[in-house]
Amino acid sequence: MASLSDKIVEMGLxxxxxxxxxxxxxxxxxxxxxxxxxxxxxxxKVIDKIMEISPGCDWISANEHYEFNQLGGWHGETTPGFIIKLPSRGTD
Incomplete structure (x- = not known):
C-alpha cells in the first residue's frame, strides 16, 4: 500500500x-x-491515534496534545488542516 507521502507526490503536490x-x-x-x-x-482519528501511540493517554490528554501540537502548530502555508465531521442526521 502506498504511503500518504507517495500518494501526495503522485498528485503533484x-x-x-x-x-x-x-x-x-x-x-x-x-x-x-x-x-x-x-x-x-x-x-x-488523530486523537484516537494519539491515544493508540501513547500508553496510558486518555481522551482529555490526547485532545490537549492535539490542540497544542497539531492544531496549534504552524509550518507555513501548507500546514495541515483538520476536519470535524458533522453529526449524522437521524430519521426524524
Missing part, C-alpha cells in the same frame, strides 16, 4: 506538509483559491 505516523488519519486535500493545497486530517 510534493510541497505539502504531512504529519508523520498519521497517514491513516488523512481524508483528503483541500484546494483554496490563491493558496497552496493542504492535507486534511480527521480530528477524531
Amino acid at each position: 510534493d510541497n505539502v506538509c504531512i504529519m508523520d505516523g498519521f497517514d491513516e488519519c488523512a481524508v483528503g486535500v483541500l484546494e483554496r483559491f490563491g493558496m497552496e493545497p493542504i492535507v486534511i486530517y480527521d480530528k477524531a
Whole structure:
C-alpha cells in the first residue's frame, strides 16, 4: 500500500506538509483559491491515534496534545488542516 507521502507526490503536490505516523488519519486535500493545497486530517482519528501511540493517554490528554501540537502548530502555508465531521442526521 502506498504511503500518504507517495500518494501526495503522485498528485503533484510534493510541497505539502504531512504529519508523520498519521497517514491513516488523512481524508483528503483541500484546494483554496490563491493558496497552496493542504492535507486534511480527521480530528477524531488523530486523537484516537494519539491515544493508540501513547500508553496510558486518555481522551482529555490526547485532545490537549492535539490542540497544542497539531492544531496549534504552524509550518507555513501548507500546514495541515483538520476536519470535524458533522453529526449524522437521524430519521426524524
